[in-house]
Amino acid sequence: MQTLLQLFEPVQSWLFENLVLPLLFHTGYMSYAEDAFSATGDFVLALAEIGFIYLLLRPLETWAPAEKWEHRRGVRTDVIYTFLYKTGALPFIFFLLLTAPLGHLDYTLRELGYTPPNLEELVPWLGQYPLAALLAYIVIIDFAEYWRHRLQHRFDWWWALHAVHHSQRTMSFWTDDRNHILDGLFKSLWLAFIAQLIGASGSQFVGIVFVFTLVESLSHANLRFGFGTVGNRLLVGPTFHRIHHGIGVGHEGGQRGCNFATLFPIWDIIFGTANFTRVTPPTGIRDQLDGVDYGEGFIDQQWKGLVRMWRALTPTKSAAK
């Protein structure tokens, strides 16, 4: 990871010293210099990662698509989501919203005598092996993400937001960031809570986000191949995740869906939600076939998501109307 980051160091340093730092100095926000330096690095890394993913997956989608589309117009909005989330515009807003309450929580916990533990403190040898520590954090966060995903499908109001993600009927490698902003905020809160619980640091989060981004882009790609019988059970791939997005299978039934895992299908296997059948269902939500509109553009999708959530939270009033 460090070697990868070193490749982009000169760009990060140049951008920071020539654009970001003068801006912070002149606006009186120098105390955010270190956070901004990291964010600049994350921004550069995100651009590089988007470029890498595009160069790798776009030709593959042309060569071996799971679904053949007449055009890729439906993908365009997802490109906007990708840049808003990955390059930091939306995470920046979340940072502004969450810094004060999380800081207060941190302070209160410490005053009560609670100092967050570290995984490395519980398992000391991990402290000497950063890669092993990173893997351990990834496994724990993936487990937490599995359950967050289950809850997104379980609660009607949360599903109303998450449906923005599932309403994509031309699912491609750009789709992983297609999420309602409020849903994104909940995710940030959830991850901050997990980080507080297990003590993952900012530098570890860079590596964690990098791995999740790569796998999630790949798992959403419009590809008709997976990783084989064994591989599909080790890492979430395009065929496994396509079933999760499939009309009629991905978000219906007793468990309200299947294949919820982000990185490791083991969670689905353990909790009985795995579906390894070799099918390639069309993606989307069943009621879209009946003409229900989940929105076309970014604003439209966000607004309709809020309306759906409101209706889910106030079912009687909606029914009375």
Add this chain to the structure above:
Amino acid sequence: MALRRLVFKLLLVAAILPSVTHAEIAIVLNSKDDDMSLIDTTTYKVIKRVPLGKEPHHLIPTPDDRYVVVGNAAGNDLVMLDPSSGDIVKRLPRIADPYHLGFSPDQKWFVITANRLDRVDIYRYDNGNFTLAGKVPLPKTTSHMAFSRDSKIAYVTAQDSNQVAAIELATQKIIWKTSTGKEPAGVWLTPDGQHLLVGMTGEDYIEIFSPMSGKSIKRLKTGKGAHQFLPQGDGRHAFLTNRVENTISIIDMQKLDVVESFRVPGGPDCMELRKDGTELWVTSRWINRVSVVDLSTKKITQSIHVGRSPHGLYFPTHAARQ
């Protein structure tokens, strides 16, 4: 006779050998990589990188020079290093948010600024044991500290509330608190104890206060992002890093004036000075390097690549802190 001469020479070589082959190391804390770089100060090569803990920012030798104490701000622990090898000797867990660290001159107090928690934690220090004496809340983002010569008072900056405060160590009471320019960070007491110098990271000057009353005496223009001090060891001059201007100013602590400034790239931050005063080592945070300055020419002679956002820096044979 020849044999005796040979034996004598061999003994001489044996006596000299350890000091020749045993290179000194510099310890550099890579705050964004959670590790440290150990650098051979003779060859300027990084010997190795060693994982330390989460967000190591500052470090300080114990009064007996037996250990170097590193504060892992996000890891909530202190790490004790062997200063000659950099080996981790032990960890002190459950120390909340140790950002900047300091021992009082009389070696009885150990003080931590808990930067994220907006407070100062004061420990009694006795023969290697740390006992929490009290926590002193300050408005926002406690940053750096200095001590009075008699070890009775700690002066602490509060970066985001633009304040500096004097705290009595024995009672953990705030004696005075005063407003400053934007983003006060590094703080240094002049050798005569008459002036408190405070680097204003959000401005282009240092502000000078009376340590007795907290009254502002003078603003001295240095460079944008005035940040951290290190005395030159002669009892009169101090270096000051200007993180935005990318310069270091030399300040005359008697005349309260800037003698000269020279360029150091990449957001210069913490410094260490060779005992003979020939070289100044500086962490250049935004380019992930340690810059070595030849003080006779004020030119960078070495630029050593370390980890991300290098911050604290230390080597044992440094100039006196006066």
